[in-house]
Amino acid sequence: MRTLYYILQKEFTQIFRNKSMLPVIFVMPLVQMLILVFAATNELRQVDLAIVDFDHSASSRKLTSEFMGNPFFIVKQNLANTKEAEDLLMRNKIDLAMIIPKDFDKDLATKKSTDVQILVDAINGMAAQLSFGYLSNVIGNYSQKILIKTGKPEPGMMKSIDIKSTYWFNPQLNFKYYMAPGILVVLITVIGIMLGGMNLVREKELGTIEQINVTPIRKWQFIAGKLLPFLGIGLFDLAFGLLIARLAFNIPIRGSLLLLFGMAGIYLILVLSLGLFISTISETVQQGTFVTFFMLIVFILMSGLFTPVESMPDWAQKIDYINPLYYFVKIMRSILLKGSNFADIFNEFAALSIFAASIFGLAIFRYRKTS
Amino acid sequence: MITREPVITVKNMVKKFGNFIANDNLNFEVYKGEIFGFIGANGAGKTTAIRILCGLSTPTSGEMKVAGYDVFRQTEKIKQNIGYMSQKFSLYEDLTVYENIRFYGGVYGMKIAERKARTKEMLDRLGLTAYENRKIGDLPLGWKQKLAFSIAILHNPKIVFLDEPTGGVDPITRRQFWNLIYEAIEKGITVFVTTHYMDEAEYCDRVSIMADGKIVALDTPENLKKQYDAANMDEVFLKIAR
Amino acid sequence: MNRFLAFLRKEFYHIFRDPRTLVILFGIPIAQLMLFGYVMTNEVRNVKIAIVDHSKDDLSKRLSQKLLSSGFFQLSAIPSSEKDYESLFRSGTVKEIIVFEPDFAINLMKTGKGGIQVIADASEPNAAQLIVNYTTAITNNFIREEFTKDQPPAGINIKVRMLFNENMRDAYNFIPGLIAVILMLISAMMTAITIAREKEMGTMEILLASPLKPIQIILGKVVPYMILSIVSALVVLALGMIVFKVPVIGSFTLLLAEILLYIFLALTLGILISTFVDSQLTAMAISGFVLMLPSILLSGFIFPVKNMPIALQIVANLMPPRWFIEINRTVMLKGGGLNEIWPNTLVLAGMSVLFIFISIRKFKIRLQ
Numbered sequence: 001m002r003t004l005y006y007i008l009q010k011e012f013t014q015i016f017r018n019k020s021m022l023p024v025i026f027v028m029p030l031v032q033m034l035i036l037v038f039a040a041t042n043e044l045r046q047v048d049l050a051i052v053d054f055d056h057s058a059s060s061r062k063l064t065s066e067f068m069g070n071p072f073f074i075v076k077q078n079l080a081n082t083k084e085a086e087d088l089l090m091r092n093k094i095d096l097a098m099i100i101p102k103d104f105d106k107d108l109a110t111k112k113s114t115d116v117q118i119l120v121d122a123i124n125g126m127a128a129q130l131s132f133g134y135l136s137n138v139i140g141n142y143s144q145k146i147l148i149k150t151g152k153p154e155p156g157m158m159k160s161i162d163i164k165s166t167y168w169f170n171p172q173l174n175f176k177y178y179m180a181p182g183i184l185v186v187l188i189t190v191i192g193i194m195l196g197g198m199n200l201v202r203e204k205e206l207g208t209i210e211q212i213n214v215t216p217i218r219k220w221q222f223i224a225g226k227l228l229p230f231l232g233i234g235l236f237d238l239a240f241g242l243l244i245a246r247l248a249f250n251i252p253i254r255g256s257l258l259l260l261f262g263m264a265g266i267y268l269i270l271v272l273s274l275g276l277f278i279s280t281i282s283e284t285v286q287q288g289t290f291v292t293f294f295m296l297i298v299f300i301l302m303s304g305l306f307t308p309v310e311s312m313p314d315w316a317q318k319i320d321y322i323n324p325l326y327y328f329v330k331i332m333r334s335i336l337l338k339g340s341n342f343a344d345i346f347n348e349f350a351a352l353s354i355f356a357a358s359i360f361g362l363a364i365f366r367y368r369k370t371s
Numbered sequence: 372m373i374t375r376e377p378v379i380t381v382k383n384m385v386k387k388f389g390n391f392i393a394n395d396n397l398n399f400e401v402y403k404g405e406i407f408g409f410i411g412a413n414g415a416g417k418t419t420a421i422r423i424l425c426g427l428s429t430p431t432s433g434e435m436k437v438a439g440y441d442v443f444r445q446t447e448k449i450k451q452n453i454g455y456m457s458q459k460f461s462l463y464e465d466l467t468v469y470e471n472i473r474f475y476g477g478v479y480g481m482k483i484a485e486r487k488a489r490t491k492e493m494l495d496r497l498g499l500t501a502y503e504n505r506k507i508g509d510l511p512l513g514w515k516q517k518l519a520f521s522i523a524i525l526h527n528p529k530i531v532f533l534d535e536p537t538g539g540v541d542p543i544t545r546r547q548f549w550n551l552i553y554e555a556i557e558k559g560i561t562v563f564v565t566t567h568y569m570d571e572a573e574y575c576d577r578v579s580i581m582a583d584g585k586i587v588a589l590d591t592p593e594n595l596k597k598q599y600d601a602a603n604m605d606e607v608f609l610k611i612a613r
Numbered sequence: 614m615n616r617f618l619a620f621l622r623k624e625f626y627h628i629f630r631d632p633r634t635l636v637i638l639f640g641i642p643i644a645q646l647m648l649f650g651y652v653m654t655n656e657v658r659n660v661k662i663a664i665v666d667h668s669k670d671d672l673s674k675r676l677s678q679k680l681l682s683s684g685f686f687q688l689s690a691i692p693s694s695e696k697d698y699e700s701l702f703r704s705g706t707v708k709e710i711i712v713f714e715p716d717f718a719i720n721l722m723k724t725g726k727g728g729i730q731v732i733a734d735a736s737e738p739n740a741a742q743l744i745v746n747y748t749t750a751i752t753n754n755f756i757r758e759e760f761t762k763d764q765p766p767a768g769i770n771i772k773v774r775m776l777f778n779e780n781m782r783d784a785y786n787f788i789p790g791l792i793a794v795i796l797m798l799i800s801a802m803m804t805a806i807t808i809a810r811e812k813e814m815g816t817m818e819i820l821l822a823s824p825l826k827p828i829q830i831i832l833g834k835v836v837p838y839m840i841l842s843i844v845s846a847l848v849v850l851a852l853g854m855i856v857f858k859v860p861v862i863g864s865f866t867l868l869l870a871e872i873l874l875y876i877f878l879a880l881t882l883g884i885l886i887s888t889f890v891d892s893q894l895t896a897m898a899i900s901g902f903v904l905m906l907p908s909i910l911l912s913g914f915i916f917p918v919k920n921m922p923i924a925l926q927i928v929a930n931l932m933p934p935r936w937f938i939e940i941n942r943t944v945m946l947k948g949g950g951l952n953e954i955w956p957n958t959l960v961l962a963g964m965s966v967l968f969i970f971i972s973i974r975k976f977k978i979r980l981q
Contacts, residue, residue: 006477010466039910041920042739049921063769089776090937091953105666108769118773123946126655126739127917136771143768159750159760161752165745167735178737203398207459214425214455215478216447286893290633293901294641298821301648306915308740310659310708310801316652324616330705337736338704370426370446 007225029241032187042174046095047131050076057105060346068107108289170336180245181332182305190232192268196230201288213369227272234268267328270356277363300326328333376403378561393419409565409574417565417583419532438529454523454531464508476575479526493521513544533564542580549574572604642795649787650857661689662709668717680721752822773963777946778860784857789941790914793934797908800876802900804883810894842876862948875937881968888975936960
């Protein structure tokens with residue numbers, strides 16, 4: 001036990017003396033929370049809409065003004081024809097174009113129904129669906145208003161389903177609330193795997209590890225000495241990042257922080273052990289960084305951080321069973337946004353614990369004092 | 372003071388790497404209190420042998436005991452009783468002298484008072500008291516070597532293993548280093564040293580010459596010089612190598 | 614010339630002998646193609662939902678059936694009471710709960726309005742919106758088919774045309790951007806690393822002392838990666854076209870020209886970075902943060918630049934990939950030509966000139 005104390009003392013001294021380590025520990029959370037979370041958003045800030053009005057009637061102008069008055073839409077009007085709209089779409093200057101046909105007003109008055117044509121730049125499917133959705137809503141509301149005014153068909157004829165939709169846990173549909181927990185996971189994963197893992201390879205590279213192997217230091221003491229400091233730093237950075245997120249954009253913290261940090265601890269042990277294990281099979285820091293970098297990219301992209309896991313093909317979802325980030329992103333989102341408790345996340349907890357124990361065991365086993 | 376009490380016994384030690392035999396049936400003993408030298412060219416198998424005796428490497432076969440403990444089954448016990456200094460003299464460059472001593476002292480279970488006392492003694496002897504709080508990386512090579520050796524014996528091990536400890540420094544510094552070795556002997560520590568400097572072979576009590584994984588000579592330097600009719604160990608080695 | 618060729622040949626050997634380089638050059642692009650072509654999608658599928666039917670009449674049952682057989686949703690739970698809703702969401706068992714009001718069919722017939730409550734888990738806000746949109750669309754379709762099939766729809770009807778990506782396939786969005794990311798990786802990052810490696814190992818001094826002219830050294834370092842970049846870009850393009858059916862509607866020649874321009878820019882960027890660093894690790898770290906991360910997150914590759922706060926949009930506009938990705942999308946998917954993308958091309962060309970200028974100045978200073 002005393003030995004562990006001395007090992008930790010040495011490790012912490014080395015960490016805080018390392019000039020490049022400190023900025024990483026403090027600057028990374030800031031950069032990630034303030035830049036990445038704000039950049040990585042699918043939330044539409046505005047929609048650029050062009051309106052081609054062939055009717056120039058009171059109704060068509062009213063419809064146009066619905067959009068003008070809506071802060072969400074930036075409207076280009078006074079386009080002469082459809083070709084101009086198509087040109088704007090080609091030049092990436094607008095997202096949508098609405099073409100109001102010539103007999104718009106007349107048809108509404110007489111036949112009670114008319115068409116408008118919408119052209120959507122659908123390259124980004126998500127953005128297209130969302131912006132089209134907003135547009136349809138505006139048109140739909142306007143449509144309702146007109147029908148009420150001009151007298152709609154008998155109730156018997158018009159049947160509609162009144163859908164009341166409520167959004168739970170994030171009623172303002174704030175995308176940052178969705179991204180921030182995930183980015184926090186990436187933050188502590190990078191700290192864990194990269195800093196923690198590479199530490200051991202550095203000792204190998206420098207030769208000091210041989211000196212360690214010749215002392216009576218037990219394997220578990222050495223591994224713990226490599227693990228515990230970064231466990232502490234990881235948890236610290238999680239807290240720091242969470243604080244920044246709270247101050248910068250008021251991230252909800254509905255569940256138990258104790259549960260959150262408990263889970264984070266298990267997760268950190270897992271990724272640290274993984275980093276250590278990779279170091280036991282790497283000869284140089286570069287090799288190690290490399291393998292980890294590659295693995296991280298794949299795991300991050302597949303974790304459900306950017307796109308939902310359910311949308312992924314089945315083979316990809318199967319791979320996610322061994323993706324630690326998948327579990328922890330889920331846990332973070334559940335606890336922070338939904339206030340989930342231990343019972344709710346038990347499956348994820350079990351998976352992470354089993355992994356953590358296995359990989360930790362593997363790292364200890366693989367590290368040989370005598371080769 | 373040399374006794375006939377063996378602290379290291381090696382019987383039929385073999386180490387193979389695949390088909391390559393690095394140590395081919397080595398047999399020798401090292402006695403308490405002596406300076407035992409392992410001489411040979413690079414690649415002769417010296418480092419392999421020393422690493423086995425320190426518990427850093429598993430031998431292929433043989434019966435070896437270090438400080439009374441079996442090399443196969445009691446490696447951890449061996450490690451409690453030995454010191455080691457390698458070619459890279461692995462002190463932590465980013466830690467100070469004091470911090471390195473505190474770490475290794477603690478790891479070998481030294482009591483704090485004892486460690487402090489020995490540290491003071493050691494730094495005074497080396498003339499490095501003023502540098503206790505300097506980082507190892509900032510010190511010149513010769514000082515690093517002496518410090519590494521002194522720290523290796525700080526916990527008073529029975530045996531200290533030195534693997535090519537004096538590479539890259541001038542002859543005067545090397546001589547000073549060997550003075551430290553003599554002082555360690557006075558304290559009752561046995562020294563097992565490998566080197567490819569033939570003049571250092573003269574400083575040992577007994578010398579074993581390795582070539583191609585085998586021991587081709589084992590005796591005191593005087594006896595060897597007589598046996599091979601050589602003026603110095605350099606000549607002995609050249610004659611044997613032919 | 615012979616010397617130069619010999620140097621060039623050595624560089625190629627270095628590349629192909631080092632397993633790590635091979636992984637970067639081939640492994641990462643292929644992995645990314647797989648990921649962005651197949652895995653990273655916002656498509657609505659396998660959404661776990663719960664249906665609570667307080668009415669249990671013919672209509673509600675058939676609507677439920679229609680929802681479940683749409684392929685988008687799967688029934689994961691049938692909660693017995695409202696109290697269960699929250700824990701169903703919290704444990705991730707369902708993402709949406711559809712609740713039919715009592716007397717659903719009766720109300721629909723009598724008053725013309727049937728009530729459904731849709732509760733969505735908005736911790737994933739975009740997915741939630743899409744899910745609700747799909748639910749609404751299927752429901753409205755159902756009503757139309759049941760009742761008003763033969764009547765002309767009332768009010769304003771929307772006829773929509775999804776341009777450039779009719780089926781809204783994510784591959785269309787990602788593959789043009791992926792070319793940018795991969796080229797940045799190979800042309801910029803790898804170049805920076807390989808030059809930094811020579812510096813770190815001290816062999817750069819040896820090279821500078823040799824009869825090779827500095828420009829030959831730089832070219833020798835850079836040409837292999839240029840060739841590899843072209844090959845990579847073509848491979849990604851080909852795979853994109855063949856496997857993911859991403860079209861090239863515009864001029865293929867124009868596309869290639871722009872790709873070459875971008876490769877050139879990325880190479881100059883790599884050289885520029887190498888003038889600032891001394892070790893491979895630093896080169897890797899800087900390239901990672903300054904090149905790769907922004908290429909992926911700030912360039913419009915995944916997240917539209919328009920959605921970012923203004924401050925970040927300004928930063929994004931300083932990033933070469935942002936301009937190049939737009940070129941790619943416009944030429945490949947929209948069939949645009951120089952007419953549409955000349956501003957972008959100008960920006961890219963300007964940046965290259967700037968980078969070369971700075972590199973040359975730094976190199977001259979260093980030689981002094």
